[in-house]
Amino acid sequence: MERLRRKSQYIFLLLANAYWLFPWRSPIYQGPFKKICFPGLNCYSCPAATMSCPLGAFQNFMATLRPGVQTMQIHPGAYVLGSLGLIGSVAGRMPCGWICPFGLLQKWLFALPVPKLSFWRPLRRGPYAFLIIFVILLPLLVVDSSGYGSVWFCKYVCPAGTLEAGLPLLCLDQGLRRAAGWLFAYKFILLILLLIWCTFTSRPFCRAICPIGAIYGLFNKVSWLQLHFHPDRCVQCRACLSICPSDISFYNGLDDMNSATCIRCLRCFSVCPSNAVSLEFGPVRQHVSKAVNT
Amino acid sequence: MKRYLPLFTTIAFIALLVLGIRSGEVPVVWHKAITICLSCIGIG
Numbered sequence: 592m593e594r595l596r597r598k599s600q601y602i603f604l605l606l607a608n609a610y611w612l613f614p615w616r617s618p619i620y621q622g623p624f625k626k627i628c629f630p631g632l633n634c635y636s637c638p639a640a641t642m643s644c645p646l647g648a649f650q651n652f653m654a655t656l657r658p659g660v661q662t663m664q665i666h667p668g669a670y671v672l673g674s675l676g677l678i679g680s681v682a683g684r685m686p687c688g689w690i691c692p693f694g695l696l697q698k699w700l701f702a703l704p705v706p707k708l709s710f711w712r713p714l715r716r717g718p719y720a721f722l723i724i725f726v727i728l729l730p731l732l733v734v735d736s737s738g739y740g741s742v743w744f745c746k747y748v749c750p751a752g753t754l755e756a757g758l759p760l761l762c763l764d765q766g767l768r769r770a771a772g773w774l775f776a777y778k779f780i781l782l783i784l785l786l787i788w789c790t791f792t793s794r795p796f797c798r799a800i801c802p803i804g805a806i807y808g809l810f811n812k813v814s815w816l817q818l819h820f821h822p823d824r825c826v827q828c829r830a831c832l833s834i835c836p837s838d839i840s841f842y843n844g845l846d847d848m849n850s851a852t853c854i855r856c857l858r859c860f861s862v863c864p865s866n867a868v869s870l871e872f873g874p875v876r877q878h879v880s881k882a883v884n885t
Numbered sequence: 886m887k888r889y890l891p892l893f894t895t896i897a898f899i900a901l902l903v904l905g906i907r908s909g910e911v912p913v914v915w916h917k918a919i920t921i922c923l924s925c926i927g928i929g
Contacts, residue, residue, distance in 0.1 A: 619919065619920075623915075625918040625919055626915045628914065634922075635917075635918040636925045642918075643914050643915070647917070647922060651913075651917045652910070652913070668905070669902070669908065670910035672898070673898050673901035673903070674902055677902055680891060680895040680898050741924060745922060745925040752926055752927070753927055756922070757926035757927045757928075760921065761926070767928060771928060772928075774927045774929075775927035775928060779927070810894070813891055814891060874892040
């Protein structure tokens with residue numbers, strides 16, 4: 592299962608960043624695949640990006656909603672929400688664990704041999720705060736004289752934009768290098784701090800910041816894919832907790848295993864020696880045992 | 886009824902997706918995605 596997940600993460604990393612003609616042709620891909628929202632965090636201004644970032648696209652819809660109302664061209668971002676909701680309703684937060692390139696980067700950094708720190712649990716509310724404030728309210732409410740808002744999360748928070756788009760484009764374009772000022776410096780420092788945090792703590796961006804994860808997380812309890820814990824089979828070995836990237840402690844009843852923080856990596860399902868974790872998929876509750884899947 | 890909640894949720898979001906496509910949101914997404922977002926890269 593873990594090998595399959597690793598393959599999936601690498602395949603989607605390559606699929607999402609498959610345009611390697613940027614040094615010779617257009618600085619970013621401009622083809623038809625950019626109409627599709629990538630189901631993870633991958634900046635669409637990255638020179639190699641082949642698909643759209645759902646977060647950037649949705650913020651743009653929020654930022655232009657008020658002028659749209661005046662001209663009766665109302666676009667509330669139904670396409671983006673529909674795309675994310677469709678995936679979320681089937682798999683919950685599974686794209687975070689199986690697809691997202693930024694999740695993969697966090698996994699690599701956490702594998703570095705440095706002392707590890709536990710995640711401060713109140714920060715679990717962070718993704719919802721960023722979603723509501725930076726992705727919805729600020730782009731919608733803080734507008735210029737023409738009525739247009741700004742993409743606040745992309746502009747002031749998103750580390751993927753700095754890493755995947757800002758740094759490569761500044762390397763490629765002298766004009767952009769000259770234009771970089773305090774905002775880029777601030778975002779660069781923010782990126783460095785986050786990358787350092789990722790070496791000490793497991794997936795801090797997913798758990799404390801990511802608004803896409805917050806949206807997917809809302810579906811964890813109602814998605815087709817459900818995890819089930821069977822306490823009668825549990826031998827209290829804590830293998831599930833030790834391997835969980837989100838530190839979800841379901842074996843002792845402290846957390847719900849389908850809570851919004853679960854990124855559905857399914858490592859607990861793979862590692863459990865007593866088959867105390869099982870999977871269900873679909874409205875027709877078909878039980879999937881570990882023996883069938885490994 | 887609760888048993889079919891995942892199915893209803895999926896249908897609802899497929900409907901939302903279709904609504905977005907029919908209302909012309911796809912070209913808007915594409916247009917934004919094919920130009921360099923200066924805010925995203927920390928310039929604008």
